[in-house]
Amino acid sequence: MDVELAEVRDFLARCAPFDQLPVEQLDRIPARLTQRYHRRGTVIIEAGAPNDTLHVIRTGAVEVCDPDGTLLEARDEGDCFGYSTLAYTGPSRYRMVAVADTLLLEMSKGVFDEIAAAHPGFRDFFGERSDRIREDLASARLAAAGGDALGPPVGELLSRDAVTATPDTSVREAAGIMTDHRVSALLVVESGRVVGILTDRDIRSKVVATGGDTSAAVSTIMTPDPVTVESRTRTFDATLLQIERGVHHLPVVEDGAPVGMVTTGDLLRLAQTDPVYLAARISRAPDASGVAERAARLLPLVGEFVRRGTAPQDIGRVITATADAATRRLIELAEADLGPAPVPYCWVGLGSQARGELGVASDQDNALILDDAADTTPGADEYFAALAERVCAGLDGAGFPLCPGDVMASNPRWRRTCSAWERQVGDWVQAPDADAVLHAQVFFDNRAVVGDTSLYLRVRSQMLERSVGSPRFLAHLARIACDWQPPLGFFRGLVVARRGEYRNTLDIKAGGIAPVVQLARLHALSAGLSEVSTIGRLDAAAGAGVIGRSDAENLGEAFRYLRGLAYRHHARQIADDDPQDNHVDPSMLSSADRNRLRAAFRIIAGAQGSVALKYRVGQM
Structure with missing residues (x-):
């Protein structure tokens, strides 16, 4: 094989789905391809024109537009386009334009069909087979995991x-x-x-x-x-x-x-020697400053977790365990200063802390459930206001910022007696206006962190009972779940921001992680399930028959993949001393990761479509 063909072969070996072909098959492909150069601004395929070629971008970038010129997606090095016309007879439905000087590798339909006949997975890659997509996302996740980063079995001690x-x-x-x-x-x-x-x-x-x-x-x-x-x-x-x-x-x-x-x-x-056990060291901090000092070690450790191959859900558990330990220690310190609590209470973590899915720089969401005797106990309100103020301020100092929406126990609206919380839950469910649904979805992801868990269980029991019996409330949750749109164009490709601070990036939290959280919550609450974590909710919902097992597994793998990608992104930002965000530049990803990202978003969009149909979201 001459040098140029060898370079093409090595390039394809890095691109999906060519990277999955046997070596002998891959070796034969370069000689059967042609190369074509297009200057910036050139229309490669016009809408309505015939196309019988699979195009692989070797260098440059291509935009896919509808016949009116509306941008549907952007593709760059290692991406393919033109394959939809290989699967059916008819002209191209889209306009492909080079937006940079672009060099393409072109494969004829005959060669494409020959490879697809010998290797069905090659054609499946360009289709919508959910089992293949799920297997690919799972294999990518497992390949990234270098081992169990959370310690040996306790039996070995x-x-x-x-x-x-x-x-x-x-x-x-x-x-x-x-x-x-x-x-x-x-x-x-x-x-x-x-x-x-x-x-x-x-x-x-x-x-x-x-x-x-x-x-x-x-x-x-x-x-x-x-x-x-x-x-x-x-x-x-x-x-x-x-x-x-x-x-x-x-x-x-x-x-x-x-x-x-x-x-x-x-x-x-x-x-003492393993950073994973940061929570244990925080639990022994002498004061609030000590809690903050020890918790400050968490952020630099995320990169180490990524390098270790820690599973995304375990990274979330480590971060959540740190927040839990900080909360418990801060409460112990507050009680040491303020004296014992005048009535029983339970400190409750909300949102991602409740789900065990805290991320880098997640803000705090929490609430207090007080025994009903607080209403008639002198000084109880002042005591818990002071305790909540100390704990929330301490968590802020420990790297868990104050909630911009003030969803914290330091806010009297999120510090109530058990009976008052039961009434509030009833109001949210029975009158699901925009604010009610917003507050309910935060509170309905809850977990007791410290205190009298019987108070928490009492409120949670009513919460689950009321949500099951309220189709209107569930329909509003369904609408919110469908409002979080994956960044996909009509052509099922990635759509990036075209302007502003995050130009040429996409938000994997808003477009992927958040909608899965919303969908899982909806399915769990519709069946009155007590699971709180996203993966746990999907699994429990499948067991209850609320969602198909295959659909739940697809969403679960999409969720795991996106969280893993987010942690990798955060690790790079931490290493570069940049502020953390969830805006990923797809051009910085490998071809395989871009295709997995599209696959994950397609799974989510499909799940949203099913929910929209079931709950008649379009009629709301």
């Missing part, structure tokens, strides 16, 4: 077998077992299952300090039914569980049978 006792073992005997094995806690096991945990603190506080009976059974002083983790649980998840539950000893089981125990010390030793 175990240095000894489980040290156990039975429920009828005496306290004296249990103390001897702990001394002999040099452990600070032991598992209480019955019929091969963990039924309790006994710590040296239990013995000191419940027996020694009170003059209790050391011959009594450990079942009288143990903590019954302790939280456990499977040995395959990732150490990161185990660390978060310890932080959330405030426990120092975590029994490890395999299929319910005890195999060992990990302590806070075991996990925090790992946390």
Whole structure:
């Protein structure tokens, strides 16, 4: 193969779908292509003219317009055009114009059909087969993942077998077992299952300090039914569980049978050397400044997460865990200054924090649910106003900016008693005007972060019950889900901004990530499902029959791909010390990524079309 043909072959090997062809097939293609040069402004294919050629842009750029000259899409190096006329008999429906000096590689219909006959995936690439699109997005995601970045299985931390006792073992005997094995806690096991945990603190506080009976059974002083983790649980998840539950000893089981125990010390030793465990270090910050100082390490770590191959959903969980830990610690510090809360309460994370999907520089959304007794307890309003002000300001200092829409517990509208929240939810659902739906969709993505979860569960239960019974409310959510339009032209190509600060870019959050979040929320609420994360909602909705399993999987892969692309984009901006945004320049992406981006947007647009039809969005 001569040098020029070899260069063409190497170029095609980087372009989809040629990069999926066998090597021997790819080697034969360059000699069967022609090259054609077009000066800027040249009409390559006129609307209404015949075309029997697949065009591949080697250099330059081409715009696709409708017969009236309206821009439908822009294509550049590595992109193909002209393929729609190869699939049906008829003239071109579009006008293709070179907007820069452009060199094209041209493939005749005969060669195209020959390759497509031998390799059906080649033709499928230019079609709309959802299974192929989903497989390609999934393969790209898996190829980018270099391994599990959130730590080894917790079972790998175990240095000894489980040290156990039975429920009828005496306290004296249990103390001897702990001394002999040099452990600070032991598992209480019955019929091969963990039924309790006994710590040296239990013995000191419940027996020694009170003059209790050391011959009594450990079942009288143990903590019954302790939280456990499977040995395959990732150490990161185990660390978060310890932080959330405030426990120092975590029994490890395999299929319910005890195999060992990990302590806070075991996990925090790992946390000292691994940035993933930032949440653990924040939970021990001495003051609000310490919280801010430790949380400030998060932003530079995003690039490291991307390089590690961390899955997009796990990067979101790391960022969310950081925000959760900061919230808990700031509340602890506020209570230390203000005194104990006058009534029970629950601090609730909203929006992306609730979904576990916080991104880089996400602002904070939160609310407070107060016990109904707050209405009649003197000083309660002032106390929670002061607590919320401290926590929201502390989160702002920790890198989670104040919400521009003031959706924060420091705003009295987002700090209410349980009964008041129930009434508010009812008002939002029953009278879904623009403001009501806007506020409802923020609040309906909620998760208890700290406090009395029974208050949260009470409000959430009514929220789900009311949303299922309100077709009008669901129709308004459907309209909002369809308002977020993917940046696709009529030709199903990418459409970039033509002017302004973000010229030649497209917003992958507004055009892709946000509509999937909206669609998943709609499907989950329509069935009264309690799932909050986007992927969890899609999976649960498919299980409930609200959406087809294939459609849910397609949306899920599109969502994962777009979030991964967003994190890669943010990592580059952080490395360049640029402000973070979601505006991606498609010309900076590989040909394969541009095609995957189109595929993801096509999936979303198709899902929106189905929702618009089901809820009659066009008639609203």
